[in-house]
Amino acid sequence: MLTLLKLPSLTPPPPAMQIITLLQEVVTRWRYRHIPGPRPRWLTGNINDIIKGGLINCTNGWIQQYGPVIRFRLMGRVFVMISDPDAARSVLTKLTNHAQLANPNMHLMTGNLRAMDRFGLLMAKDDYWRSLRTAWQPAFAPPSLRGYQALMDAEARSLVARLEARIAAAEAQAAEAAQAAEAEAQAAAGREGLAVEVHGEMSRLTLAVVGTAAYGVDFNSPEYGGSGVAALSPTTSSAPASAPASSPSGELSLVAACNDWFRTMSPAQRSKWAIATAFPVALPLLRHVACALADGPLAMHIRARRMLSKTSIRLMDDWRARHATGNGNGATTNGSAPAANGTAAANGGAANGGGPAVRAAGGGVAPGSFLGLMLAARDKSSGGRALSDAEIEAQVQTFLLAGFETTANALTFAVYLLALHPDKAACLVAELDRHLPPHRPAGSADGSGLDAADELTMETLDKLVYTEAVINEAMRLFPPAHGTTRINEKPMQILGYDIPAGSTLWIPIAHLHKKDSLWAEPEAFRPERFLPADAGGVEQLAARHPHAHQPFGAGTRMCVGWRFAMQEAKTVLARLFQRLAFELEPGQVPLPLSVGLTLAPKHGVVVRIRRRRHGAA
Numbered sequence: 001m002l003t004l005l006k007l008p009s010l011t012p013p014p015p016a017m018q019i020i021t022l023l024q025e026v027v028t029r030w031r032y033r034h035i036p037g038p039r040p041r042w043l044t045g046n047i048n049d050i051i052k053g054g055l056i057n058c059t060n061g062w063i064q065q066y067g068p069v070i071r072f073r074l075m076g077r078v079f080v081m082i083s084d085p086d087a088a089r090s091v092l093t094k095l096t097n098h099a100q101l102a103n104p105n106m107h108l109m110t111g112n113l114r115a116m117d118r119f120g121l122l123m124a125k126d127d128y129w130r131s132l133r134t135a136w137q138p139a140f141a142p143p144s145l146r147g148y149q150a151l152m153d154a155e156a157r158s159l160v161a162r163l164e165a166r167i168a169a170a171e172a173q174a175a176e177a178a179q180a181a182e183a184e185a186q187a188a189a190g191r192e193g194l195a196v197e198v199h200g201e202m203s204r205l206t207l208a209v210v211g212t213a214a215y216g217v218d219f220n221s222p223e224y225g226g227s228g229v230a231a232l233s234p235t236t237s238s239a240p241a242s243a244p245a246s247s248p249s250g251e252l253s254l255v256a257a258c259n260d261w262f263r264t265m266s267p268a269q270r271s272k273w274a275i276a277t278a279f280p281v282a283l284p285l286l287r288h289v290a291c292a293l294a295d296g297p298l299a300m301h302i303r304a305r306r307m308l309s310k311t312s313i314r315l316m317d318d319w320r321a322r323h324a325t326g327n328g329n330g331a332t333t334n335g336s337a338p339a340a341n342g343t344a345a346a347n348g349g350a351a352n353g354g355g356p357a358v359r360a361a362g363g364g365v366a367p368g369s370f371l372g373l374m375l376a377a378r379d380k381s382s383g384g385r386a387l388s389d390a391e392i393e394a395q396v397q398t399f400l401l402a403g404f405e406t407t408a409n410a411l412t413f414a415v416y417l418l419a420l421h422p423d424k425a426a427c428l429v430a431e432l433d434r435h436l437p438p439h440r441p442a443g444s445a446d447g448s449g450l451d452a453a454d455e456l457t458m459e460t461l462d463k464l465v466y467t468e469a470v471i472n473e474a475m476r477l478f479p480p481a482h483g484t485t486r487i488n489e490k491p492m493q494i495l496g497y498d499i500p501a502g503s504t505l506w507i508p509i510a511h512l513h514k515k516d517s518l519w520a521e522p523e524a525f526r527p528e529r530f531l532p533a534d535a536g537g538v539e540q541l542a543a544r545h546p547h548a549h550q551p552f553g554a555g556t557r558m559c560v561g562w563r564f565a566m567q568e569a570k571t572v573l574a575r576l577f578q579r580l581a582f583e584l585e586p587g588q589v590p591l592p593l594s595v596g597l598t599l600a601p602k603h604g605v606v607v608r609i610r611r612r613r614h615g616a617a
């Protein structure tokens, strides 16, 4: 059995444990026997099919073969997949708890490295989750979002400025070549612009936004493992954005740690010790052995978690230091959030020293106040106690990871699709030219060519309906969160099937987004599908199935950061296409994808960027 996973070096578990596991398997098969699905193998279930065929392709095939309710098993866990849009919506809205994720590497963690999985908002349950969600919510209230806008815009403008500087340098080089030899000049002219790997850029940018918006710190500084200089990706490389990177001190950088974390959450990057997760009874013991003798993928996962933990502790220490002295962001000593720049306070938030920020339901907090919210949080499920350091650390890590990768992926896919479809890029640019101030030559104080009067405000963002439609359509074709889960505490019926209590229900978002019966030409990139009727949408929102598009999930567990993500993605896309034009480098159609916890471009996306000629896409 163990050879199925090529584990010759591991000692097989004792016979008693094998017998218990086999009995468990018999019972599981019996409980789910009435639900159609592929035949599972002993112990490993259907994981080999998924590794061979790819998660999305494989489950799409099963849905086609077995219908809208199917079951399959990954190691010890059975999944019931619901691919009918109404049934999926009903599951998402009626059930409150997420199921444990299936990735083996995370189940091999020990001690503090498990904090996020035990206490983080994503995995929390019932009343404990409600307390946490209440604590998080003010960070995403409209006045808080308004306060983040200047930070998001500043990061976007700074990326554009860096790209423009690099393009200018590349052009200067080409001109020199022109002087040297005419043939070379012609070659250079044909390759105008600068080749850039977009996913790396987007990852750095979205992580930087989390740093400033949530914690008021610069994640690119050496203190957080950054180089101190906002680096550009290699100009010609198609290396994955997740390629390990170190700080000058040789330490793993935060962006590399976050990328490694996601990379090792893919089934293809599982440790050989994954087999231990097929023996739930023995897992508490086996995970210690696995960590002590970690192989490559597990060691990478542990290293990433350690870096994330270290960063979270540093953020908490920094906050407390500022808090204790009453300086820095102006924090008080009673757990209230600071009014860093007056923005949120001016917008009616509770960040104005008016009591614990967590009480400001519906109100806002100033940028950088997330830790103030967590310190003020009270767990109503256990008598209103304050959160422990491990619980706060879990929220910090959850915000870091959930807050940057999905948005970076959405932006990367949007740039990819626009570079592939110049007609759609032209529509986007036409909208930007209507609503954003015209181009000015570079030369303002921050080098972005834009002065304060050009700020991309929330009011302007509201007018960018085509930009928003592009992001929605990009997330339809490439949903960064390709699926989500719920667990049913009680038995239930779905489309006539009895679903046993405690089942892991999987909603395949990626499948719904391309279902033939829900979308005309599902593979085509048509942002117009998402235009409101008064903006000339050819296939208006009302004409579509209301539950066909769920990139952020639905119900009470819907993504807490969805407005933050949309605001950031619109700001960044608008700034990029306001000044730059993008062309896809050859060899990237179809785009190789990595399907793990999220959907990401496998080797990044390489585009050639040039400055826009006025009025051109």
Ligand code: HEM
Pocket (backbone or CB within 6 Å): 092, 098, 121, 122, 123, 133, 398, 399, 402, 403, 404, 406, 407, 410, 479, 480, 481, 483, 484, 485, 550, 551, 552, 553, 554, 555, 556, 557, 558, 559, 560, 561, 562, 564, 565
């Ligand atoms: C394009 C970007 C994003 C996408 C596609 C996305 C998608 C999702 C999805 C599908 C879920 C599960 C929803 C459900 O089960 O119904 C989720 C949950 C969550 N997301 Fe996002 N997300 C994005 C950005 C963000 C950002 C910027 C944050 C900021 C912190 C964030 C934080 C979270 C958290 C904490 C949860 C768990 C919420 C809970 O269980 O109460 N996400 N996200």
